[in-house]
Amino acid sequence: MTSALWPLQTALYAKLTGHGPLMALVSGVYDEVPEQAAHPYVSFGSITETADDAHNQRGLEVAVVLHVWSKYRGFREAAAVLTALDVALDRQPLTVTGYRDVSIAHTQHTEVRDPDPDIRHVNVSYRVWLTRI
Template structure:
């Protein structure tokens, strides 16, 4: 089975950076955060994959983790950004090179108080099902 790691990361990044409501809320969407990045922003986290074949079709079930980072006092700003992430990804089409029948669903999220008391952080994971083309 060919992994979807890189094509899936590319697809998620393209979807998020092309989603105007999200981009209006954040300074950027990053794989590697620049030193001078302003808050709030979103980072791409880990992707895990499990084989999910069906009869004669090769498939994967993946989990994509994203992180929302904010310096707003409280979680209101981060929660607003999370809602924009959902608008972009949850149950929305996601073209992934080399795969078909791609579906995405919000799996879970967690609010985290960072050791730095000025930073708020939300981890969010999306479940993605893909069938090899």
């Protein structure tokens, strides 16, 4: 199985940072969050790949977790960022180098009260299906 990890993360990053409505809400989209990053922001979490071959085609089913971080009291701001993430990604075209038949769908999200009472956190899960070229 050839990993789509980096090509997929690169494609997601480009899609998110190129989406004006999302970027109007957040200070950035990060793989490694800078120490002084301003809230709200989005960060990459885990990416889990599972082989999803069909006959003579190599494919992958990938679970992607993104994190929304906010210091707004309550979840209103994080919910707005979540909505913008979905507008950018859920069932939208995504070009991933080395792959075709790429589709992406929002599968779930979870609001989390961080141990720091000033921080709100939403875990957002997407499922991505890809066929290797």
